[in-house]
Amino acid sequence: MDLTRIEKRYYGILVVLVFTYLVLRSIYVPFVYDEAATFFIYIRLNEWVPWFSYWDANNHLLNSALGVLFYQLFGKSEFVLRLPSLLSFLFYAIATIGISRFFSREVLRYSFVSVMVLMPGFLEFFALARGYGLSISFLTLSVWYALKYINGAQERSAFAALWLIIAATAANMSLLNSAIITLVLVSVIWFLRNGVDKLIVYLFLVIPGLIMLSFFGTYSMALKERNLLYYGPETELWSVTFKSFSLMMAGTDMIWMRTSIALAFIIALFVGAVFVFRNIVKYNFLKPLNYVYLVFAGNVAAIALMNLLLKVNLPEDRTGIYLFPMVVIVMFFLVNEIKGVTKRFYRSDIILTPVFAMVLPLFWMVNVSFTSVYKDNYFPRSFVDSIYSEWSKTGDEYPPLVGGTKGRDYPLAWESFVRDKSVTRIEKNGFPNQACDFVIIEPSLYKDFRGNYRLMDSTSVTGYCLMRRKVFLKRRSIAVVDCLESEGPDRGAYYNFNDFYVDTLRGKALELRWNVRVVVPGNGWGGRLVYELTDRNDSVIDYQSIQLERLSHKYRNGSPLKVSMLLPALPSDAYRLHCFFWNTDSIPLHLRSGRINLMLLKEME
Secondary structure, eight states: OOOOHHHHHHHHHHHHHHHHHHHHHHHHHHOOOHHHIIIIIIIIITTTTSSSOOOOOOOOOHHHHHHHHHHHOSSSOHHHHHHHHHHHHHHHHHHHHHHHHTTHHHHHHHHHHHHHHOOOOOOOOOSSSSSSHHHHHHHHHHHHHHHHHHHTTHHHHHHHHHHHHHHHHHHOOGGGGHHHHHHHHHHHHHHHHTTTHHHHHHHHHHHHHHHHHHHHHHHHHHHHHTTTTOOOOOOOOIIIIIIIHHHHHHHHHHHHHHHOOOOOOIIIIIIHHHHHHHHTTOOOOHHHHHHHHHHHHHHHHHHHHHHHOOOOOOOOOOGGGTHHHHHHHHHHHHHHHHHTTTTHHHHGGGGGGHHHHHGTTTHHHHHSSOGGGGGOOOOOOHHHHHHHHHHTTTTOOSOOEEOOTTTHHHHHHHHHHHHHHHHHEETTOSSSSSSSEEEEEEEHHHHHHHHHEEEEOOTTTOOOOEESSOOEEEEEEEEEEEEEOOOSSBBOOOOOOOOEEGGTTTTEEEEEEEEEHHHHHHHOOEEEEEEEEOOOTEEEEEEEEEEEEGGGGGGGBOOEEEEEEESSSOOOOOOOEEEEEEEEOOOOOOEEEEEEEEEEEEEOO
16 A cells, blocks of 8 residues: 555654654663663673573673674763664664555554654653664564565565564564564465475575574573573462563553553454454455464564463563554554444454554653653662762762662763763662762652761662761771782682681671782773682672673773772671682683772771
């Protein structure tokens, strides 16, 4: 179906406006925990290939690979690392407009394109350095090319449909089921069109695809064996899965939004089944509705079977985001199909109501400050500005101690890294405590800190408060230990410092101040500074490390690396404090010098 001139102008203006909004979000929204973790663990070190990198579901392979490329080409910034997802939106928009051409009525085409590019919670993933935006784009492109192949396009459309869904799976392993279903359906369409003709060409299509799907399947099982497929519930579909979908799409759990999403899924699944069954009975196999429905329903069936048989968790928020473009596509093709049975507008289009409801949150979710699905991770840059500004007044060459919980450590590490500042990190071990120079806390903890701390800043997004100690604790050096210089570059795993014996300091607040000079080859590595606190039986009672991949690149050429670690209250059974430099990747490095100053923290007299 050809588009009218007015349609083309409308789609062009709409896409430009939405893309501009996403560009602004890519620039101004601070990094969330998962983005910063992906950068430090996979992108900065260029260690993202499965089995040769850190095991975690956070590693969205295609995003990590493109992140490495863009980082090495253009440097470090949120915008640069989000560019792959941002640019993928343009391909998503092209695919969406292409799919709309299969609808017979203008009103369906306008509505479909508008819904697909204006779902706010869904839209946010195109401005994040994660794999979800990429996967949505490639999934939609795959559907478009498969529909073109059904409609009579040449075999290259079949190749495009398969390899685009493989790219989508590389960006988000949750699409593995979609890739398997696509391979099966494209194969069926191929033989319905060609019979046994072009068998050799078909083998060129299917064999590489099977190899890639086998790789992804093996990788997924390896993740499951390591208990890393941890998102979502096992059984609670309404109270957890659909609730999380509502939170993602609307920024809050509204019962009407949760109901709308559930209703859209039910209509697409069961009403769609009736029309697809009717088509198959009439031998109308090569119809667009049949294809999009079988991809959607096949995913739902696979989720249910994997949950029942393999105890794989049901999808939750972003792990099920790929279902949203599919349910919208199915719903619109369903209405397009019904149009051939009943001509009345209200009898067909009324079932699109729950889909249109997904666009309504646009009125309150539009912002260039935070991401709704990662709202709790919001880390205002103003907090970091305030910390550096206040601490610089002390003249201390070591960074401040900042207290907070997990979710704030990687964003703060990113802010320190991107500014090339002294290494400030979140002291989440033993938090909350009253020994940190600054704390980032929930409002519920405010009353516990207001005695020793004063409020510096807060954010209405999460309610988190940044507080500064009214009087910084006094540091007094009580012991110093050294580590001998290595003879030259070597692959030694551990460089040990002399031990501190701390049995006389039980209950005290201590700070370890590390001063290390290291020459490291290559672009990055995963070394750590570590302490182990043991009792008299040599049992480890506390362990903490600093991952050096989070730190500024400046330390790598032998410049002094000065960082701090907090022991807020030494346990009653503490005896020995063993510190060491851990060369986790066993690469040749030269430790030029190492010193640790053990500081006693106490109130000013």
